[in-house]
Amino acid sequence: MKDKIMSSMQKFSRIIIRPVMFMSLAGLLISISAVLKMEFMPTFIQQCGSFLFNLLTGSFISQMAVIFCVSLTTSIAKTKKNDAAIVGIVTFLLFLVANNQWLTVTNQLATPGEYGLAGTGQAMVLGFQVVDMGVFLGILLGCVAGYVFNKYHDKKLHKMIAPYEGTRFVYFVMIFVSIFLAIILSYVWPFINGLIEGLVNIISKSGSFGFFIYGFANRMLLPMGLHSLLYMPILFSPLGGTATVAGASYAGALNIWLAEIGSVSQITAIHPSVGYLANFGFTALPLGICLALIHTAKPEHKSKVKAIVLPALFAAMFAEITEPIEFLFLFTAPILWVFHGIVYGFGLMLSNLVGLNIEVSTVIKTVMNSIIIPMELGRQWLVPILFVILTAVEFFVFKFVIEKWDLKLIGRTDNFNEAENNIFDDESELSTTNRNYQLVVDGLGGVENIKEINNCITRLRIDLIDDSLVNKDLINQFGNSGIISKKNHIQIVIGMGVEDVREGLEAHIKKNQ
Numbered sequence: 001m002k003d004k005i006m007s008s009m010q011k012f013s014r015i016i017i018r019p020v021m022f023m024s025l026a027g028l029l030i031s032i033s034a035v036l037k038m039e040f041m042p043t044f045i046q047q048c049g050s051f052l053f054n055l056l057t058g059s060f061i062s063q064m065a066v067i068f069c070v071s072l073t074t075s076i077a078k079t080k081k082n083d084a085a086i087v088g089i090v091t092f093l094l095f096l097v098a099n100n101q102w103l104t105v106t107n108q109l110a111t112p113g114e115y116g117l118a119g120t121g122q123a124m125v126l127g128f129q130v131v132d133m134g135v136f137l138g139i140l141l142g143c144v145a146g147y148v149f150n151k152y153h154d155k156k157l158h159k160m161i162a163p164y165e166g167t168r169f170v171y172f173v174m175i176f177v178s179i180f181l182a183i184i185l186s187y188v189w190p191f192i193n194g195l196i197e198g199l200v201n202i203i204s205k206s207g208s209f210g211f212f213i214y215g216f217a218n219r220m221l222l223p224m225g226l227h228s229l230l231y232m233p234i235l236f237s238p239l240g241g242t243a244t245v246a247g248a249s250y251a252g253a254l255n256i257w258l259a260e261i262g263s264v265s266q267i268t269a270i271h272p273s274v275g276y277l278a279n280f281g282f283t284a285l286p287l288g289i290c291l292a293l294i295h296t297a298k299p300e301h302k303s304k305v306k307a308i309v310l311p312a313l314f315a316a317m318f319a320e321i322t323e324p325i326e327f328l329f330l331f332t333a334p335i336l337w338v339f340h341g342i343v344y345g346f347g348l349m350l351s352n353l354v355g356l357n358i359e360v361s362t363v364i365k366t367v368m369n370s371i372i373i374p375m376e377l378g379r380q381w382l383v384p385i386l387f388v389i390l391t392a393v394e395f396f397v398f399k400f401v402i403e404k405w406d407l408k409l410i411g412r413t414d415n416f417n418e419a420e421n422n423i424f425d426d427e428s429e430l431s432t433t434n435r436n437y438q439l440v441v442d443g444l445g446g447v448e449n450i451k452e453i454n455n456c457i458t459r460l461r462i463d464l465i466d467d468s469l470v471n472k473d474l475i476n477q478f479g480n481s482g483i484i485s486k487k488n489h490i491q492i493v494i495g496m497g498v499e500d501v502r503e504g505l506e507a508h509i510k511k512n513q
Contacts, residue, residue, distance in 0.1 A: 012143075012229070015075040015454070019067050026060050031368045034261040038372070053262045061258055064236060065125065066092050068138030069145070075454075076146025077153070083167040084149050091145040091174045092138070096128040098182035103129070108186065116247065121190055123249065131189050134251045135236045144181070148173055193238070208352040211275045215345030219281075219337070223330060223484060228456075234276050241273035253277055257359050261372050270357040270377050277359035278351035281344050283366070284387045286316035286325045288394025289340070293328065295395075296402045297411025305411035315495075320362050323458050323493050327482035333407040339397050347390045356382045437508035439478040444490070445469025447509055451488075455502040459484075460492040 029052065035041075036049025060067070066089070073088030074081045103109045103122070109129060110120035117123050123132035133140070149170050157165040164172065206213070214234065221227040233252075234240040240253035246263035250256045253273035260267055290313045297305040312324035329336045351360070358369045358378040370380040402409060444450055444462060451463040464470070467488050475483060475492060484491040494501050 015072060019064070019071045026056055028365060030056050030061075030258050030262060031365060031372065034264065034372045035368060037262070039265070057258065057262060061255055063126070064135045064255075065133070065138035068135055069142040072139060072142025073145040073149065076143065077149045080153055080167055083153070083170075084146070087149055087167065087170055087174060088142060088145050090171060091141050091178055093126075094175060094178035095137070095141055095182050096125055096130055098179045099130040099186065100128040102183050102186055103131070106186070117249070121193065131185055132193075132249075133185070133189055134238065141178075141181070144177060145174060148177060208275075208349045211352050212345035212349035214276060215279070215281070215348040216341045217345075219341035219344045222326075223337070231276075240276060241271060243271045243273070261369065264372055264374070264377075267377070270373070274357050274359060275348065275352040277361070278348065278356045279360055280347045280351070280386060280390045282320050282322060282362055283317050283360070284390035285340070285343060285347065285394045286313050286322060288343075288391045289325055289329075289398055291391070291395045292398035292402065293409060293411065295399060296409070298413075301411035308410060317363050321458060321495065324481050324495065327493055329407075329409055330482065332409055333402075333405075335405065336398065336401055336407065339401055340394075343390070343394050343397055346393070347386075350390070351382075351386060354382055354386070355379050356386065358383070436478065437505050438512075439474050440492070440505055441509065441512075443471045443474030443478070445471075447513065450509070453502060453506055455494075455498045458493055458495055458498055460494055460498060460502055460505070462490050462492070464488045464490060 033049045033052035033056065036045050037053060038046075038049075041049065069092045070085055070088040073091070074084045077084035110117060110122040113120070117129070117132070121132055122129055123134075124130075125137075131137075149167070152170045152173055153167050155165055155169045156162075157169065214230070218227050218230055221230055235254040236252040238251045240251070241256060242249065242251045243256045243259075244250075245256065245259040246266045248259065250259045253276040256271045256273050257277055260270060290309045293309050294302055294305050309325065309328065312328065315321040315324050326337075326340070329340075356379055358366075358373050358380050360366050360369075360383060366383060370378065370383065373380065375381065401407065402412075406412075441447060441450070444464060445466060446469070449465050449469050451465055454461045465488065467485060467490070470485065470490060472483050472485075480492050480494055482493040484493075
């Protein structure tokens with residue numbers, strides 16, 4: 001039972017991450033639009049910035065629920081994904097209309113106040129006033145629609161009504177499921193929302209230590225692929241806080257922050273939820289790790305180590321991809337991962353203690369955020385100071401642990417060899433089409449041993465029938481930055497070209513079946 005629950009959590013984690021893949025680009029463009037909107041810009045540039053900001057927030061940020069619904073439905077569906085997408089969007093619309101109608105006939109519609117529906121427990125979604133579930137609505141409906149789709153997509157009916165079988169029968173079922181959920185959630189969700197608010201209050205009362213716990217747990221869950229189950233609710237749901245910005249209500253730390261940078265002239269303080277985003281885990285900590293790995297390497301291997309860790313450092317600081325640098329020590333020295341998690345959480349806690357009030361992410365995003373937010377609100381003058389402190393802390397912690405226990409990391413063995421140490425290949429090579437996918441198939445025990453292939457942002461995630469058939473040496477010949485095995489589930493860290501690799505692997509398997 002425990003393994004089944006873990007497997008289900010891992011599967012949900014890799015499915016729910018798909019919409020977030022687009023979030024990084026949207027966040028960057030929103031930051032750019034916020035710069036263009038600043039008062040010193042020419043009027044035409046300000047208008048262009050406002051257009052871009054309204055476009056992105058109105059079409060993406062404000063509609064995360066429907067995006068999650070369609071994404072989850074199609075990701076969960078095992079076949080006929082085009083039909084699943086239609087079922088997903090129709091399910092969402094059915095719920096909105098049914099819920100609105102039920103609130104209307106039962107006289108439960110809230111009356112807008114000074115700030116609209118903010119604080120009433122209801123919200124406008126695609127023009128319908130419904131129970132305010134935020135992104136949870138899309139997650140719930142997407143999971144239900146995906147489950148029903150898999151259960152009934154091949155349903156056969158009597159020949160007289162055969163035109164309504166298969167995926168059309170799924171649509172028929174979802175009409176009644178949507179109505180049922182629309183009615184039930186009108187009464188159940190306010191209670192659930194109260195529990196969420198209580199949990200938020202507990203976290204907020206933990207003060208800076210709450211951010212430490214969040215950061216430490218984030219790193220500890222990453223090797224199992226479950227960290228998205230922690231940060232997703234924080235970034236996009238009321239668990240990360242709620243706020244009214246420029247008259248509109250937002251839930252989730254990232255949603256609140258993006259709203260604030262787009263309305264910076266109308267705010268007088270930064271919401272405390274920014275503490276979840278003041279994260280030096282993409283810049284200072286990777287630099288500290290990089291310096292420690294180079295410093296502790298044998299003199300004759302330092303140049304090789306630099307050639308490996310510097311591209312990985314660049315990926316973290318400019319592309320928000322930390323796996324290449326983190327996976328250099330996770331497998332060979334797990335104790336370092338614990339210390340890394342402690343420093344990671346310490347960085348979030350320290351940022352909150354000293355009052356840093358801007359999102360710290362990649363170098364580019366951090367610089368742009370520092371430009372957008374007034375100094376008296378963001379206190380961004382603290383960024384370079386904290387950067388130096390946390391780089392030094394990570395460096396000395398890693399140096400001490402590596403030397404104390406004589407950890408055999410890259411560059412610290414006499415027979416140091418890149419391939420033998422399973423280190424990260426050049427990113428461009430990983431994204432090329434001329435790859436020997438048969439190495440992966442054979443390394444996974446053959447086609448008949450592969451149950452399901454998926455991917456997240458950087459990893460192939462594969463469910464197997466028999467994990468004893470895995471040959472990691474063969475998989476390593478394909479090129480990767482790490483392999484994580486958890487019984488009948490294996491994760492192969494590829495990098496940002498992972499989606500192309502997954503499609504290539506699936507095409508190879510289909511071609512050779």
